[in-house]
Structure formats: C-alpha cells, structure tokens
Amino acid sequence: MDVVRNLLVRGMLAGLVAGLAALIVASVFGEPQVRDAIALEEASGGHSHGAEPAGAAHAEEEDELVSRGVQSTIGLATGVGVYGVAVGGIFALAFAFVYGRVGQAHARATSGVLGLAAFAAVILVPFLKYPGNPPGVGDGETIGRRTSLWLAMLLLSLAAAGVALIVGRALAPHGAWTAVPAAGLAFVVAAGVAMWAMPGVDEIPAGYSADLLWKFRLASLGVQAALWSTLALVFGALAERLLEPRRAQTPSNALA
Amino acid sequence: MSSISATQSPSTPVDRPTPVAIPVRAVLPWAFFLGLLALIALYFVGAEQGATSVFSGATLHEFVHDGRHLLGFPCH
Numbered sequence: 001m002d003v004v005r006n007l008l009v010r011g012m013l014a015g016l017v018a019g020l021a022a023l024i025v026a027s028v029f030g031e032p033q034v035r036d037a038i039a040l041e042e043a044s045g046g047h048s049h050g051a052e053p054a055g056a057a058h059a060e061e062e063d064e065l066v067s068r069g070v071q072s073t074i075g076l077a078t079g080v081g082v083y084g085v086a087v088g089g090i091f092a093l094a095f096a097f098v099y100g101r102v103g104q105a106h107a108r109a110t111s112g113v114l115g116l117a118a119f120a121a122v123i124l125v126p127f128l129k130y131p132g133n134p135p136g137v138g139d140g141e142t143i144g145r146r147t148s149l150w151l152a153m154l155l156l157s158l159a160a161a162g163v164a165l166i167v168g169r170a171l172a173p174h175g176a177w178t179a180v181p182a183a184g185l186a187f188v189v190a191a192g193v194a195m196w197a198m199p200g201v202d203e204i205p206a207g208y209s210a211d212l213l214w215k216f217r218l219a220s221l222g223v224q225a226a227l228w229s230t231l232a233l234v235f236g237a238l239a240e241r242l243l244e245p246r247r248a249q250t251p252s253n254a255l256a
Numbered sequence: 257m258s259s260i261s262a263t264q265s266p267s268t269p270v271d272r273p274t275p276v277a278i279p280v281r282a283v284l285p286w287a288f289f290l291g292l293l294a295l296i297a298l299y300f301v302g303a304e305q306g307a308t309s310v311f312s313g314a315t316l317h318e319f320v321h322d323g324r325h326l327l328g329f330p331c332h
C-alpha cells in the first residue's frame with residue numbers, strides 16, 4: 001500500500017536527520033574518549049589483556065587498514081548514518097503497526113511514545129546490563145560470547161516490552177492513568193528479572209581509568225538519546241503531515 | 257494540538273481526522289523485505305568482521321569502528 005511506502009521514506013529521512021544529531025554528539029562528546037582510550041591502549045603495550053591476541057581487533061593494532069583520521073570522521077559518519085536510516089525504517093514499520101491502535105493517539109503522540117518505549121527496550125535495558133566499552137577494554141577472544149549475550153538481552157527486553165503491551169491493553173478500559181503506569185511497571189519487572197537472570201560480564205582490566213569509562217559510556221548513551229529523540233520528534237511531524245493533513249485548519253473554519 | 261477538546265471522543269475530530277489504523281496486511285510485505293534489509297544494514301555497522309564475518313579481513317570493521325563502539329555494540 002502506498003501509505004506504508006510513504007511512511008517508510010519519511011522514517012528513513014527522519015533517521016538520517018537523527019543520525020546527524022547523533023553524529024554531532026558522537027563527535028563532540030564521544031571522540032575525545034575514543035582518542036584517550038586508544039592512547040591508553042597503546043601506552044599499555046597493545047591489547048589490555050596482554051597475552052591474548054584477538055582476531056579482527058588484533059589486526060588493527062599491528063597494521064592500520066583505515067587511518068584514525070578517516071575512522072573518526074567519514075567512518076563515524078557512515079556508521080552512525082547507516083544506523084540512523086536503518087533504525088528509522090524499522091521505526092516507521094513499527095509505527096505503521098501501532099498507529100490508530102493505541103486509543104485515539106494522534107501521529108505525533110504515537111511517535112513520541114513509541115520512541116520513548118523503543119529507547120527503553122532497545123537501548124537502555126541492554127546498555128544497563130552490557131554497557132558498551134571504549135576501544136581496548138574488552139577481551140577480543142570473548143567477542144562472540146559478549147555479542148550473543150547482548151543480543152539475547154535485547155530480545156528479552158523486547159519480550160518484556162511485549163508483556164507490558166499486553167498488560168497495557170488489558171487495562172486500557174480503566175483509563176490511561178491506570179494502563180500506562182501498569183504497563184511501565186510490567187516492563188520494569190519483566191526486564192529486571194531478565195537482567196537478573198542473565199550472566200554478567202566482568203572484563204574491565206583492574207586499574208582501568210574509571211573516569212574514562214564513565215565518560216565514554218555517558219557519551220555513548222547520549223549518542224543514542226540524541227538519535228532516538230530526534231527520530232521520534234521528526235518522524236512524528238512528518239507522519240502527521242501525511243496521515244492527518246487537516247491539522248492546519250483552525251477549529252473555527254473546520255467543517256461541522 | 258487542541259488540548260482544550262473535552263474528551264477523546266472518537267466522534268468529534270475538531271481540527272484533525274481521527275487516526276485510522278493501517279491494515280496489517282498492507283504493512284507486512286514492507287515489514288518483511290525492508291525490515292530484513294534494515295537488519296542487514298545494522299549487522300554490517302554493528303557486528304560484521306567482529307563476532308562473525310561475511311567478508312574476510314578487517315577493513316569494514318575498522319572503517320565503522322568508532323561508530324560501533326559509540327553506538328554501544330559489543331566490540332573489543
């Protein structure tokens with residue numbers, strides 16, 4: 001159907017704008033930490049876990065395939081941009097399923113709520129359990145296990161969001177002030193149980209700069225917050241123009 | 257938005273039409289093909305030449321490396 005394709009285009013466009021916002025945060029607040037982390041990694045003699053060499057991660061220490069200048073500019077912009085457009089497309093699809101099915105919420109409200117919920121489920125919960133690290137912290141040998149755990153946490157978090165949706169829909173007849181807090185509580189409890197059940201990863205080397213780690217993770221969360229808030233706001237405005245075009249009229253000259 | 261409108265009664269859209277749900281059947285094909293395409297794109301930004309590799313080498317890994325770390329993907 002034409003509407004879906006149109007929504008998708010708008011979603012990817014909003015994703016591109018969101019990627020730009022995220023790129024600014026990443027460049028200003030993230031890159032200094034990446035630079036410091038790489039300097040620390042090199043000063044401590046290559047890989048921070050010493051004896052263990054690591055496949056792809058190891059290669060970049062020996063032979064730089066892509067210069068740091070390219071990595072921190074075009075590379076960063078490409079990575080964040082592609083991520084933004086892809087997330088924007090998925091966001092538009094999720095919106096297409098949700099729109100018109102959550103009470104009488106209009107496009108902008110639907111997009112805002114969806115953005116907030118998606119940020120909590122897709123970013124915040126996996127981050128709280130398995131936060132990202134600056135380069136040189138993780139053990140390259142365990143990348144497979146850490147990726148699997150992180151992905152499993154993401155899927156469990158989405159399942160928790162599904163539980164919250166069921167709870168919210170069941171309580172919807174009692175009004176939004178009952179349904180929304182109950183759904184939020186259901187998500188926190190379900191995600192909390194999942195986080196408690198999942199195994200921990202403790203690979204930060206003893207003596208690693210806690211300050212650098214904190215700043216990097218805060219910047220990383222800031223990048224995602226910028227991306228998702230921009231996406232939800234821009235897409236909401238674009239979707240409204242497509243789906244609810246009569247908004248421009250003032251109540252006085254509207255029909256009826 | 258008209259915050260003054262009394263209640264959210266479906267019968268009285270003052271300045272905007274009532275939201276009409278898009279039929280699931282219309283969304284599904286797009287969700288399948290574009291959703292898959294988007295997931296593949298996310299994979300290449302987030303995990304290729306890291307946990308798993310479609311292409312050998314580490315050039316792509318290095319090119320998107322800063323983004324991969326700053327977006328919170330597990331890496332080295």
Ligand SMILES: [Zn+2]
Pocket residue numbers: 057135136321325331332
């Ligand atoms: Zn890395």
